């Protein structure tokens with residue numbers, strides 16, 4: 234199964250991807266996690282990405298496409314994968330198509346998690362407070378100010394993907410305002426229908 238989870242920052246893409254990993258046994262390819270790992274490891278990619286991520290902007294297509302192209306070739310992706318937070322631009326969507334075409338594979342579903350802006354900000358503030366209370370380091374991009382920029386980037390660069398996948402008749406919406414369990418059930422239902 235090959236799936237894209239689309240949606241604004243804080244919509245719950247990562248949360249749902251982790252649950253689908255448990256159920257379907259396919260890997261979660263989160264570009265956010267990969268980039269944060271590169272920053273933590275101090276690699277060249279990490280050094281180039283850090284300031285951009287801290288400012289709430291999108292890392293360059295060149296960097297992100299390269300890390301996904303490499304990751305997708307690993308053996309655990311043979312059975313399928315969940316793309317979480319990727320693609321985020323039209324150029325990245327074209328890159329996904331190219332990667333799939335090269336290997337003769339296709340996407341099974343593109344699922345958009347729909348959540349209103351006010352709820353998104355509330356979730357991010359809550360996550361920052363909970364992380365702080367647990368004595369862990371808070372993500373630099375989880376402040377209300379940086380979050381505003383992440384949302385602006387989303388509407389400018391990522392939202393056009395909704396029309397892109399709609400035109401390909403691949404897009405399904407899920408109410409991301411519902412509880413985490415309800416969102417998971419909706420996604421699983423879509424995936425079962427896709428496979429039927």
Ligand code: B4P
Nearest residue numbers: 242243244245246247248264265286292318356360412413
């Ligand atoms: P990401 O790591 O992808 O961060 P995100 O969009 O904020 O996360 P997500 O939607 O997964 O929300 P989550 O489940 O955590 O990106 C971070 C940065 O990396 C970007 O700003 C960019 O700089 C860079 N980047 C990543 N990919 C890139 C790309 N392809 N191109 C360029 N740059 C890229 O959920 C958020 C919170 O909500 C959690 O606390 C969760 O518990 C809560 N929550 C989830 N579902 C809920 C529900 N149903 N109800 C209530 N709360 C819920």
